[in-house]
Amino acid sequence: RWQLFLIVQLFLGVGFAQTPEFNADSAHAYLLHLTDAIGPRPMGSHHEREALRWAVEQFHRFGADTAYVLPVPRSPRGINTTSGVAVGLFPGKSDSIIVVGGHIDSTPRQNPGANDNASGTACVLELARIWGQREHRHTLLFAAFGGEEGGLVGSRYFVEHFPHIDRVALMISIDMAGVTDPIVPFFEVKSHQAPRWLVEDAYTIDRALGYNALEYPTNFFSLNTVMDGAGSDHMPFLEKNIPAIDFTTGINTSPIHTHRDRPEFIDKAMLARSGRLVDRMLQKYHEQGVPSPRKGHYMLWEIFGGRLFIPRWLILIFDLVAVVLGILAFRASRARRPEIPPEQRVRFSGLKILGFMVLIAICAQLGEALMQAIKGLRYPWFVPFRQYLWFAGLWALIGLWLSLQLTRGWRFTRDPHAYARWAIILLLGLTVLFACGSARLALYPALSLAIFSLGILLPGSGFNMAAMIFAFLPMFRLMFMEALPLYARTSVRAGFAIDRFLESAAYSAGLTLLLVIWYLPILHIFAHTAVVAAPARQVARWYRSLPTGAVLLLALVGLGGYVLAFPAYNDRWRASVHLEAQYDMNTGESTLTVQGNEYLRKVKLVSEAFRRNYDARILKDDLPAKFTADWIEVQDAGTVVSADGDSLSLRWHLITRRPWYRVDLTLSVDTLRLERITTDLAYRKAEKGFRMIWGAEPPDTIPVAAELNLPPGARLIRKLQARYV
Structure with missing residues (x-):
């Protein structure tokens, strides 16, 4: 009887054994070990080496057939700093390899790197744990890359030196997984994109899990890819024509690359979200295999809840068609220009429009300047960034109202071609300029050009009005793309280098110039429409009226009070203060300087030699401390x-x-x-x-x-x- 009972129990145990699932608590424990037990992990530091060794220990514990640190002897960018890649290999029925990885390093030195990227590494480790207990068709290689923050050092070295790189069929990266933002899929390099099947699978599985968390910021990636901006460890694999995708969350809301990237801001449920997404993708490829296409050439556009994959060749053709339409519209506009007697001709209308654009660009920055003066802060928008964008937009509308007041006394030509030619020439120039980056980037001015050209070629004021409205949108969406908060907050680090009036003035002048170049053709389109379409003239007269100005003023006061109530900084976002000591061994001279990228507000320094309290509009101060550092x-x-x-x-x-x-x-x-x-x-x-x-x-x-x-x-x-x- 006892033997029979034991046999039955064994069969029951086998029959009801549960498949191990992704455990958020387990992943969070790995994250805490990286951030608290090990700490900040800059490339080449002993903490990075400790983290890599610890990851290898975990791979061994999870049953890896082989686990080791692949040493990276130096950075490829001329820096004598070593790094490494922690590798855990779990053989499958096939020698075809799927790589699942995330970077384990962090930057700068004081940054515990909780979201970027202890969170992604924690997900990779938890996936290694559960897949170490499952059968799998493909050989699974789990990797913790060092040196990502130094320029993808570890992953680039891996794809060049891993002996079986030709057997890698797929790479999935997790870089930042711990906050409640949408998950952004990264799947492109300059030359191409990941194959379409990989992107479709990610969206399908995300929806099947009930998350609907994937969001692809098309406008951001149009700029990002050209600028070699944000990226991760999937990119070297893509460059090797290996299908690869990265999942990232929190690009706008997580204080990455600062000492505030801490574990208390991590949401365990979000670790599970990214981990389970990758887990289900691995299950799919275990059951069905990895499809054969290796890359794609397209632009993804999410629209009406679906996904539109626009082929690159179609984008190129559209850019060329837009140029042809622009030339045809230029000729049609010139052929239709009215005969104006010499005594009625008005000169310098183009320069006046330029002056209007400069005025609007300056006004768009006045809201920030006003809040700087009221709050006594340099970056009052740091936390409420999007609210300040609305505030800046309202100031730009006031700039437009002020510009229209000048039309009461300034004369402008009634020849529509005078405005159309400049709009077309400027948009053609921007299209050619952006095409030097990519056909996809050129698509934005090309869209504006095509819309305006059709407004000229198709008769009727309705077409002209529609062209005026819709021609504005492409360039506007590109400038105010989805990841603008990330770029704005990252630019604040340059505040340490901008500590004089002339430098600040040059920065403001540069921003004004950018706004003028970007939107000057749009203002010419508005002027053209006001000449050829009576409804547009009526709108312009209404807009420049005193009641409209009063409404704008009331809106300015209301929105200004609303924006003023927001704190510039909070527990997650803080200003930075540096204390820098310099010692010259040749002269024996020493200096000690405190400097912030923000004004030194409520800053206290205490030492044996001095005590300082700062609460003023100053950025730096030299301290009276002498020391010797002849080390x-x-x-x-x-x-x-x-x-x-x-x-x-x-x-x-x-x-x-x-x-x-x-x-x-x-x-x-x-x-x-x-x-x-x-x-x-x-x-x-x-x-x-x-x-x-x-x-x-x-x-x-x-x-x-x-x-x-x-x-x-x-x-x-x-x-x-x-x-x-």
């Missing part, structure tokens, strides 16, 4: 100079008595420049010579060996800078 020594380890003095064999040891964080060695000459260097070290070209950099906690003794050719009679200049934190 560096350069030892000659056998430098040899040739008999004619034209070549030099350097053998140095750079030594520090305290751990340094970054070392920067520049070699140059007092005349001409160094033209050749032979060394095993990574280096960059610098003015009159070469530059070598060691980052993220280099060893206390750095050997330097190099062969140099010196210009005749030149003297070698060595500049050594070290950063301590």
